[in-house]
Amino acid sequence: MRFFSDNAAPACPAVMDALVAANRLDTAYDGDAWSQRMDAAFSDLFETQVTAIWVGTGTAANCLALAALCPPTGGILAHRYSHIEMDEAGAPGFYTHGAKIMLLDGDGAKIAPDAIDAAVGLVRKDVHQVQPAALSVTNATEYGLAYTPAEMAALGERAKAHDLGFHVDGARFANAVVSTGASPAELTWKAGVDALSFGFIKNGGMNAEALILFDKIHADNIRRMKKRAGHLSSKGRFAAAQILAMLENDVWLDNARAANAAATTLAEACGKERLVYPVEANELFVKMTADEAAAIRATGFDFYDWAPGEVRLVTSWDQDMDAVDKLAEAIRSL
């Protein structure tokens, strides 16, 4: 019973069915019927006209957005523990041709509006220093916290005040939507977001994510950069089809609800003392001695040690609730 990573989970049935249904002759690249439906499907979801571009990984989605929002000479404000800084092998530097990530602090990988002002305030407005050009936040954060619409709007307001493009890494956007009860629109363009990496893979997809652009200006340039980065799959219908299948019938929301519910069950078992952060998505960071962790593992559960005296539990769209209940029980009985 593994609580390692939502990347380890399989693809959900709707995705597998969609791949089979899409497995017929159609136009190559993104000229097929599925790819052509992307914009409309996401425009419905976001209640405004958007451009939706499929790519194969969250890193590609993030970095294409950042490259559109930040020139090579510019800087990207992001959290010290953000995925783009910590776990993308320097991909933002590659895609932006050397723009600098400017690191912000904040508990649980969450950025406060004041941190933006402070960081911008430190930069002299001359040619010797790199000027901030974009802000990137992750919702839900890398430590499982969700920004509310009000929090996003406050960030967007600061971004606008400092003339920063605003990108959201939504690898777990679905979990944030479910957790906050907010609409996709409220968490994005209504708060001033310019581009969203809308994650599907961790949430039951196979190998496609969506990059959502709320500002049509960037689309052509991003399409070129995507091709130039080798991300224009020649049988693109398989990417579009799996994404559309998750939008239909709210599969993406159902999957995220399941993962979040499992996390909530575990969070209740842990209690406030054990939790390093509030649980607002599908990740838990739990204080646990090495002996305690060993005891739990001995009963058949797998998970990562995160730091001395701290473990990480991640729940997935398909998490078996019996296993969750058993793990909750095991934690309670420590």
Place this chain on the structure above:
Amino acid sequence: MRFFSDNAAPACPAVMDALVAANRLDTAYDGDAWSQRMDAAFSDLFETQVTAIWVGTGTAANCLALAALCPPTGGILAHRYSHIEMDEAGAPGFYTHGAKIMLLDGDGAKIAPDAIDAAVGLVRKDVHQVQPAALSVTNATEYGLAYTPAEMAALGERAKAHDLGFHVDGARFANAVVSTGASPAELTWKAGVDALSFGFIKNGGMNAEALILFDKIHADNIRRMKKRAGHLSSKGRFAAAQILAMLENDVWLDNARAANAAATTLAEACGKERLVYPVEANELFVKMTADEAAAIRATGFDFYDWAPGEVRLVTSWDQDMDAVDKLAEAIRSL
């Protein structure tokens, strides 16, 4: 009945079955059981120890190889009509950080050893001129010609003489293997090839290609560049599984044989007068007046106009042989 592009064809049954079989919990990225079997499977096929790395597109495979073989300050000898020059949106320039493609001529997008000597000979050996560092050829070529082992060896010999890394774009490598009757080894490392982009997608795959490295030195660097380019899919087992499924039971060869056979049938119908190049893979470039093309299209066949008085026909792994026979008949009766 479409003869547009092998990219338009569906994925073959072995691939679809493999995706279903791989759809279970496993380690993320390339830590899964399938990814771990890649090196061994391709080492068997190539009769030598190789490193095999899955990526999502041929452009990514080509450009990772080129970035490993050519520094930013260097040049890549390639054909004027090569895919990397014509149809990858400048991706080699992105991945190599600005290396220059140095264009060679040759009928049917095929490069002769003399052309390499001539191009290298034109370059002054000083810091003012870009120095050639790599050679990239496509087998089968973009115009459907196959290099034989002897031809490849002659190219490899020139590459070695000029200290050039040697890359093969094998988007249609399977078609070349079938066409020449040569072994994968003979067409690659035995001829001095350092890296091969081994195509599966046009040949019945869904969205995975293999980059084969015959020189172990490059592997670590390429793995980093792959991640940095956003090509390390988090559920990589789906990439590895589809590739392995095509290797098993020689699916890749059967698929290529089917496509080549269809092309051969059409080539015979065309006759030498109509064919712009010999047909040695699954593409035909056929002289045809606009009226003739219209007449054939009127009977239900779709294909691209390629140039004034010239059309392109591409056959796929799943080409319906009845349709092929009908098209052959239609061409004969022009």
Place this chain on the structure above:
Amino acid sequence: MRFFSDNAAPACPAVMDALVAANRLDTAYDGDAWSQRMDAAFSDLFETQVTAIWVGTGTAANCLALAALCPPTGGILAHRYSHIEMDEAGAPGFYTHGAKIMLLDGDGAKIAPDAIDAAVGLVRKDVHQVQPAALSVTNATEYGLAYTPAEMAALGERAKAHDLGFHVDGARFANAVVSTGASPAELTWKAGVDALSFGFIKNGGMNAEALILFDKIHADNIRRMKKRAGHLSSKGRFAAAQILAMLENDVWLDNARAANAAATTLAEACGKERLVYPVEANELFVKMTADEAAAIRATGFDFYDWAPGEVRLVTSWDQDMDAVDKLAEAIRSL
């Protein structure tokens, strides 16, 4: 008596005097009095408001302009024998982050308007092919030909029609101005030029060139890129002072007149049969057998062999006219 290169010539007296005069305490970088006078001085010369930025080399001037006019995903139309293609070690690829130089032909390194149409016409307007974004021509060309205002206007008209930025490499712009009798304005912005690399070094400067921007939009971005490329000299007053000294009292014109006059004297001695191209600046490409070249060298003259049966002679601002007359005589007596 050397006719190798105008880069081998010394700096002219006005430049040396200016360096001495500028050798006092002033604000660092480009905050000094001299740098601050650049815009006004060049605006006077060009009869319109321009931005003038000093840099240390022609390569830097060219590539900063190209990087401003062409995105990484774009292409630069330039002559096959242009300096940016042949002799800058791939610098355009570095500064533009991998944009492609698209090569045009034309006698004497001169580009005809039709060649632009033809090159643009070959490109499909899709994401698979690199789209031309800029045109770069050299005036006077690498083979000593000068574009007239009418020729420049025709090029500018094609650039505008195809939405191309228009850059001029003016390493020998002074020679072209003298040769054509045109005003700097006629050869640049009146013909649609967006940016000019205005060369001073070959014409008697020490180590400063001017990048002239006719479109104010680009200036801020270019200043950042210049700093980021390590070209913002901390004692910039020495760069600005030498450039201003050459503008004052028409030193730049006098120097170019002297070099062109020397070339004209030699051209007359050569006669039409020997000249590969008309002599419209300070370079001559002269048909000469190896024996003839040896005979001339034996009388004390140095110059480069350019091709079999062809030598290159370059005259400089300080060319000794006695030596020129002697060389002319030697050529006549062949």
Place this chain on the structure above:
Amino acid sequence: MRFFSDNAAPACPAVMDALVAANRLDTAYDGDAWSQRMDAAFSDLFETQVTAIWVGTGTAANCLALAALCPPTGGILAHRYSHIEMDEAGAPGFYTHGAKIMLLDGDGAKIAPDAIDAAVGLVRKDVHQVQPAALSVTNATEYGLAYTPAEMAALGERAKAHDLGFHVDGARFANAVVSTGASPAELTWKAGVDALSFGFIKNGGMNAEALILFDKIHADNIRRMKKRAGHLSSKGRFAAAQILAMLENDVWLDNARAANAAATTLAEACGKERLVYPVEANELFVKMTADEAAAIRATGFDFYDWAPGEVRLVTSWDQDMDAVDKLAEAIRSL
């Protein structure tokens, strides 16, 4: 009487004389007699065989070295307040094609060996995280502290242990040599340094710095990168000549001694309470209220406010000692 910046100072007489002496016809680029003498002159100075390459700015010297020592996928350990991080407009990102600067802390911009271990220890050895590849320290630091040979050796030992290339930004290397009394060798290759940006401009030069390579392997690649970055000045003799002139007769040491002595005089006037850091080169950071600063300025002295309650004083090679004594007196009488 200005204490703003050593970049504001003029060039010293030896440099001006050398420019005049070099102002004659010679081979272009770095084929001239002066450039050819660089390696030998610096090999003498460093008591080992080195390669010495002139460039126009310290940013170019730093970034060429970093690009040689760190791949695009790697990281550079440097101080949070280092010049490469703070004041080079992201140039390291440009030259390295997007490598990441990994920030270390330490008083006075000085790095302790432990900080290196700590930073390296935080990085997982996988493809998801950027791996440190180089260490860059500034000697004297941006806050006027000098590393001793023992301190440098300790850093070099940590660099070697972690397989890091080791670069020194020596914009004020001369001041560090004078301050520590160490030999150039002891502060560089004897301590494991691979490359040194040897600054001349702040110390009385005009527009040339030297990049010293202690490892011959990198030289060819760096020469190509230098040309590609537009830093191969066509009349390179003027760069080489001014550097050589400062080496001869120990001009570089005399100039640094003068600047350091002026700083020492001021430091003594300030006393320990006012000094933010010990004064070990030619910069002072002095605690001073706004009123105090205004009082001093009223007596004719100019300098920068650095932080609330703190000013910066920089002394130059040509600092008038009367002015220094007057400023010392003014500070004492606060």
